[in-house]
Amino acid sequence: MTLSDIPISTIDGETQTFGDYADKVVLVVNVASRCGLAPQYEKLEAMQKQYGDRGFTVLGFPSNQFLQELGSDEAIKEYCSTTWGVTFPIFEKIKVNGKSAHPLYQELKKTADEAGKAGRVSWNFEKFVVLPDGSVSRFRPTVEPDAPQIVELIESHLPR
Numbered sequence: 001m002t003l004s005d006i007p008i009s010t011i012d013g014e015t016q017t018f019g020d021y022a023d024k025v026v027l028v029v030n031v032a033s034r035c036g037l038a039p040q041y042e043k044l045e046a047m048q049k050q051y052g053d054r055g056f057t058v059l060g061f062p063s064n065q066f067l068q069e070l071g072s073d074e075a076i077k078e079y080c081s082t083t084w085g086v087t088f089p090i091f092e093k094i095k096v097n098g099k100s101a102h103p104l105y106q107e108l109k110k111t112a113d114e115a116g117k118a119g120r121v122s123w124n125f126e127k128f129v130v131l132p133d134g135s136v137s138r139f140r141p142t143v144e145p146d147a148p149q150i151v152e153l154i155e156s157h158l159p160r
Contacts, residue, residue, distance in 0.1 A: 003019075003134060011092055025051075026058075029044060029128075030124060030126055035068040035125065040150050045088065052144065054134075062076045063096045066123055069093060111136040126139070129153050
């Protein structure tokens with residue numbers, strides 16, 4: 001299975017595939033409302049606003065695997081909208097690790113981070129930049145969304 005074939009469900013229950021975003025530079029992030037890193041939502045939204053009309057999107061995948069996400073998709077949607085003004089797509093709550101990890105994360109986790117380490121998602125707000133050619137770069141949770149290495153990667157693959 002390629003990344004493009006993987007089905008994903010929006011927080012409103014609409015079924016898509018990751019391939020619906022294949023022509024974009026995509027920043028995939030496992031998000032959690034009650035995490036100390038939740039202020040990264042602000043930077044993610046700023047990036048969406050800055051680059052969204054140039055072929056970029058953030059895709060947020062809520063996960064409660066670290067016990068810091070709200071209970072229902074409705075509560076997550078409301079939190080993202082009212083607290084951070086999120087306009088980028090948010091998807092149904094998923095698992096990112098273990099045997100029942102979502103197929104998207106099963107594929108993404110094969111990518112090594114800057115230190116050469118692949119495997120388990122270590123915490124909320126781990127980031128994967130997926131380019132239109134299907135290549136993936138991985139950044140750990142404490143790397144801010146607007147860190148130079150992420151911004152340079154994104155900008156280098158967007159039309160001028």
